[in-house]
Amino acid sequence: MVAVRVEKRRAKEVLEILKEKDLLDGKRKPIRDGNYVFFPVTNGELAKSLGLEVVDISLPMRPERQIYKNLADLLPKDIVERLGRLDVIGDIAVITIPEELMDRVEIVAQAIRKLYPQVKVIARRGFHEGKYRVRKLEVIWGEDRLETIHKENGVLIKIDLASVFFNPRMKGERYRIAQLVRDGEKILLPFAGVLPYALVIARMREVKITAVELNPRAVELAYENIELNKRWLKGKIEVIHGDVFKVLQELPEFDRVISPTPKGVDALSLALSKAKKYLHYYDFIHEDEIEAFRDRIIEECRRQGKECSVKVKKITDYKPHVYKVCADVEVKQNR
Ligand SMILES: C[S@@+](CC[C@H](N)C(=O)[O-])C[C@H]1O[C@@H](n2cnc3c(N)ncnc32)[C@H](O)[C@@H]1O
Numbered sequence: 281m282v283a284v285r286v287e288k289r290r291a292k293e294v295l296e297i298l299k300e301k302d303l304l305d306g307k308r309k310p311i312r313d314g315n316y317v318f319f320p321v322t323n324g325e326l327a328k329s330l331g332l333e334v335v336d337i338s339l340p341m342r343p344e345r346q347i348y349k350n351l352a353d354l355l356p357k358d359i360v361e362r363l364g365r366l367d368v369i370g371d372i373a374v375i376t377i378p379e380e381l382m383d384r385v386e387i388v389a390q391a392i393r394k395l396y397p398q399v400k401v402i403a404r405r406g407f408h409e410g411k412y413r414v415r416k417l418e419v420i421w422g423e424d425r426l427e428t429i430h431k432e433n434g435v436l437i438k439i440d441l442a443s444v445f446f447n448p449r450m451k452g453e454r455y456r457i458a459q460l461v462r463d464g465e466k467i468l469l470p471f472a473g474v475l476p477y478a479l480v481i482a483r484m485r486e487v488k489i490t491a492v493e494l495n496p497r498a499v500e501l502a503y504e505n506i507e508l509n510k511r512w513l514k515g516k517i518e519v520i521h522g523d524v525f526k527v528l529q530e531l532p533e534f535d536r537v538i539s540p541t542p543k544g545v546d547a548l549s550l551a552l553s554k555a556k557k558y559l560h561y562y563d564f565i566h567e568d569e570i571e572a573f574r575d576r577i578i579e580e581c582r583r584q585g586k587e588c589s590v591k592v593k594k595i596t597d598y599k600p601h602v603y604k605v606c607a608d609v610e611v612k613q614n615r
Pocket of ligand 1: 411412413445446447450472473474475476477492493494495498522523524525540541542543
């Protein structure tokens with residue numbers, strides 16, 4: 281089996297070349313011997329044509345599941361450093377690629393496919409747009425579709441990334457909230473999307489959830505998702521298609537309100553007014569403003585005649601110094 285033999289002092293540089301040309305054989309491990317490093321390659325002739333010394337040598341195999349851990353194992357440093365976040369949603373990989381790397385998109389796509397062989401579509405991430413908070417995505421490799429089924433916390437979530445919001449990085453947060461919920465609770469979920477929170481909670485707890493969503497496509501998928509998961513849901517989910525700011529006026533108080541508020545929308549007063557015991561209110565806050573955010577919630581509680589304790593938790597970073605946060609509000613029951 282062939283490998284490239286290179287002096288130790290040139291090893292880093294040659295490794296980058298091998299990654300760039302997609303020549304590195306990830307199934308075998310490189311070895312060091314004295315002053316030389318041997319890199320396993322998939323094509324000796326091509327390596328030779330690059331002026332590299334190619335030798336016949338047997339190198340140890342890597343364990344199957346540890347072949348590649350991340351894109352840095354597969355791509356040259358100058359590319360990896362400029363790539364943004366990579367998420368895998370069902371069988372769709374979504375990656376942030378800056379404009380100046382668009383002429384290297386082929387090798388990025390190849391690396392993603394090696395890392396995630398199950399992926400059938402690779403899409404380039406744009407920004408969230410409009411009131412439905414849908415992300416602009418461009419398919420750069422694979423099947424021309426943005427619909428998929430994602431597995432998370434024991435539920436299946438059908439998503440159409442072309443027309444609804446979904447963030448797989450909130451998986452841990454959804455689990456955290458589900459753990460706080462107790463059997464028997466009545467829960468209100470404004471801004472419910474395709475129901476990721478509702479499904480995860482209903483999977484784990486015997487509760488009644490009322491979910492409100494405005495985007496008609498998200499509502500359609502919400503119903504499909506209830507159907508997809510019905511065999512293992514302990515809780516019940518009712519979906520209301522409508523505007524949170526109108527629908528909630530007609531609804532009573534709930535034990536718990538969970539508001540995954542869209543960016544730029546202020547639903548604090550309304551969501552709190554519907555919370556008998558607990559409110560989990562999400563917002564995007566600069567790190568210097570977290571105390572002020574907490575004070576604003578306490579002030580709103582006072583205004584509504586509620587005595588509350590408020591803890592604000594950073595959930596994910598949104599942009600430098602700005603976080604998606606969750607205010608966990610507990611309404612004291614002695615009123
Ligand atoms: C940040 S996303 C959260 C979606 C979902 N909860 C999740 O975590 O994936 C906000 C959702 O609120 C919906 N939305 C925006 N304005 C709304 C309104 N006035 N009434 C109801 N839903 C609204 C959007 O369509 C979107 O699905």
